[in-house]
Amino acid sequence: xxxxxxxxxxxxxxxxxxxxSAMDAAARWGFASRGVxxxxxxxxxxxxxxxxxxxxxxxxxxxxLGAKPMGSVLxxxxxxxLAGMALWRLSEALFGLSGPDGSKAGKRLLSGxxxxxxxxxxYSVLAFAVGEKGSGKGSSDQESxxxxxxxxxxxxxxxxxxxxxxxxxxxGLWIGGRAVLRKYHKHLKLGxxxxxxxxxxxxxxxxxxxxxxxxxxxAGVFVVLAAVAYEPDKAKGFDNTLxxxxxxxxxxxxxxxxxxxxxxxxxxxxSMARWRKV
Numbered sequence: 229x230x231x232x233x234x235x236x237x238x239x240x241x242x243x244x245x246x247x248x249s250a251m252d253a254a255a256r257w258g259f260a261s262r263g264v265x266x267x268x269x270x271x272x273x274x275x276x277x278x279x280x281x282x283x284x285x286x287x288x289x290x291x292x293l294g295a296k297p298m299g300s301v302l303x304x305x306x307x308x309x310l311a312g313m314a315l316w317r318l319s320e321a322l323f324g325l326s327g328p329d330g331s332k333a334g335k336r337l338l339s340g341x342x343x344x345x346x347x348x349x350x351y352s353v354l355a356f357a358v359g360e361k362g363s364g365k366g367s368s369d370q371e372s373x374x375x376x377x378x379x380x381x382x383x384x385x386x387x388x389x390x391x392x393x394x395x396x397x398x399x400g401l402w403i404g405g406r407a408v409l410r411k412y413h414k415h416l417k418l419g420x421x422x423x424x425x426x427x428x429x430x431x432x433x434x435x436x437x438x439x440x441x442x443x444x445x446x447a448g449v450f451v452v453l454a455a456v457a458y459e460p461d462k463a464k465g466f467d468n469t470l471x472x473x474x475x476x477x478x479x480x481x482x483x484x485x486x487x488x489x490x491x492x493x494x495x496x497x498x499s500m501a502r503w504r505k506v
Contacts, residue, residue: 258313407437439489
C-alpha cells in the first residue's frame with residue numbers, strides 16, 4: 229500500500245469517527261456541560277443582584293459545583309463534557325459542519341476557534357477538579373486585568389487591546405442578534421419537537437442568547453475603555469461586568485434581568501443537548 233493510499237485510509241477513518249455516534253454523544257454532553265456552567269453563573273449573578281458577594285463567573289460556578297455532594301464527580305463530568313465539545317468542534321473544522329453550506333471556510337474557521345476555546349475551558353475545569361490551585365476557579369476580573377496589562381506593554385499595545393475589545397463587543401452584538409432572529413432554528417430538529425417544546429426553546433434561546441450578547445458587549449466596551457485610558461484596571465471580567473449593571477439607573481434590577489437571561493441560556497444549552505443536529 230502506497231503512502232497516498234495510507235493517508236486516504238487515515239482520512240476516511242477520521243471522517244467516520246467524526247460522524248460516529250460517539251462524537252454525537254460527545255457534542256451533546258458538551259452542550260449539557262456548558263448549560264450547567266451558565267445556569268450556575270445566572271444563579272450566582274441573581275444572588276449578587278440581591279446582596280450576595282459570591283463570584284459570578286466560571287470560577288464561581290466551578291466553586292459552587294465543587295461544594296455540592298459528589299462535587300468532584302460533577303466537576304469531572306463537566307470537564308469531560310467540554311473536552312467532548314472541543315473534539316466535536318475540531319471535527320467540524322477538519323471535515324465541515326452539517327448542512328449544505330457546512331464546508332465553507334468561514335464556518336470551519338469559526339469551529340476551529342471554538343475548538344480552541346472549549347479545549348482551554350475543559351483544561352481549566354479538569355485542572356480544578358484534580359485540585360490544581362489557580363486553575364478554573366480564578367477570578368475572571370483578575371485574569372482580564374492581567375492579560376490587558378501585558379498586552380498594553382507590547383508595541384502598539386493600546387491598539388491591540390482596543391481591537392480586541394471591539395472584537396468582543398461585536399461578538400456580543402452578533403450573539404444577541406442571532407438569538408433574536410432565531411438563527412439557531414436551522415440547527416434544531418424542529419420536526420421532532422412539539423409546539424410547546426419549540427416555544428419553550430425559543431423563550432430560552434432568545435432570552436438567553438440576548439443576555440449573553442449583552443454581557444459580551446459590555447465586557448468588550450470595558451476593554452476598549454482600558455485601551456483608551458491606558459489603564460488595565462478598567463478591563464473587567466464577567467463578574468465585575470455583571471456587577472457594573474447595578475450602577476445603571478435600573479440598579480440591581482437590570483442585573484437581575486441579565487442573570488435570569490444567563491440562566492435561560494443554560495437551559496437553552498441543555499435543550500440543544502437534546503434537539504441539536506450534530
